Amino acid sequence: MRSEDYQQLVWKHTPKKPLWKGCLGAFLIGGTICLLGEVFQEIYLALGLEETVASAMESVTLVFCSILLTGFGVYDNLSRVAGAGTLVPITGFANAMSSPVMEFRVEGMVLGIGPKIFSVAGSVIAYGVAASTLYGLIY
């Protein structure tokens, strides 16, 4: 049996959780993360930052919070309830960078941390940049 067939079989027989349960968690926690982002945005705007700068600072703040929570092991616990709610926001992207980095620290700075930081994020950046470059060419 090829591994693809095997995976298909596993997937077919894995008991499905009720869809609404996962969706509720994703909606509430994902929504809350975006709401938090909006709160940061409003704070930065109130401090007199320009809108594009405030948006960038909002992302940076969310990334910081996410990595801090990943460090304390909170984010990965949260993701068990939230599912895509902690994956889809930019905090999920930050988590995808910081989580493997902490895990593979034992393999060294250069061959452990360095490549692992981009294990998922590298793919996101590569295909995102490729898509936007393609768009630029036909723009």
Next chain:
Amino acid sequence: MNYVSSFFVGGLFCVVGQILIERTRLTPARILVGYVVVGVFLSAVGAYEPLLKFGHSGASVPLTGFGHLLAEGVRKGIAEKGFLGILTGGLTSTAAGITAAIVFSLLASLIFKPKMK
């Protein structure tokens, strides 16, 4: 009002992701890549700007917003630098988020011990 629409739109983006996780065999990594590429596409066809106006952070925080930022950077880059902007625009507009994630992750790897899963 901005808070309500941020929560609602952001929540819906996540619900779509959750349905994809549970009802298809897309892995989380593929969903992230898919969201960014879809974001670039939606921005390219002009659908993301109105979504941002309505959803505020609910549209900018999900990774589709990252894709939109890439596409917007390319548009801006072309306006400022011409052809070269196609290559420089995307990463310029997303540099803050990417660099923050890299630097904070490196710092975290020095400070925190790995967690048992």
